[in-house]
Amino acid sequence: MQLARLPGIGTKSAQRLAYHLLDIPESAARELAASINHARDTVRYCSICGNYTDVEPCAICTDPSRSAGTLCVVRDAKDVMALEKMREFRGQYHVLQGTISPMDGIGPDDIRIKELLARVEAGGVQEVILATNPDVEGEATAVYIARLLKAKGVRVTRIAHGIPIGGNLEYVDEMTLLKAVEGRREM
Helix, strand or coil, X not given: CHHHHCCCCCHHHHHHHHHHHHHCCHHHHHHHHHXXXXXXXXXXXXXXXXXXXXXXXXXHHHCCCCEEEEEEEECCHHHHHHHHCCCCCCEEEEECCCCCEHHHCECHHHCCHHHHHHHHHCCCCCEEEECCCCCHHHHHHHHHHHHHHHCCCCEEEECCXXXXXXXXXXXXXXXXXXXXXXXXXXX
């Protein structure tokens, strides 16, 4: 069943979705199929930042109220959406479209690091915020990029890692607790 191939959809959820699709009017099912086809035909990667867009360049890259001097580097487009939800970041993004993962055969040349370096070398970028996931691949990618960018004289920062708001220390794993202690700040 094709629905079970979607991320986060197990066999039972796929079955419920299939029954739902069979129960809705044929016009609604065709409208859903047309929407999926339309998205596949019109959405592409922005030539500047690598985020999903249906206009070229994307709305974030062309927004004059956003600072081109601050780039936030993320793994994929879902991360841009997550950061945009906080409505505080007023810089621009650079989507790597992956992370370095030697175990999976993904090296620095397989993700959009060259494009990031080209944006920095073009001038105007004062800070690059590395916002890759705090897993092995995300950390390796962040360290690799930081080493490249520091040689170019750009300020490189990393998002903080640690205990979530409302979290209890007794339930936090050792690595998260270690990162929280390492990333402590003066009050």
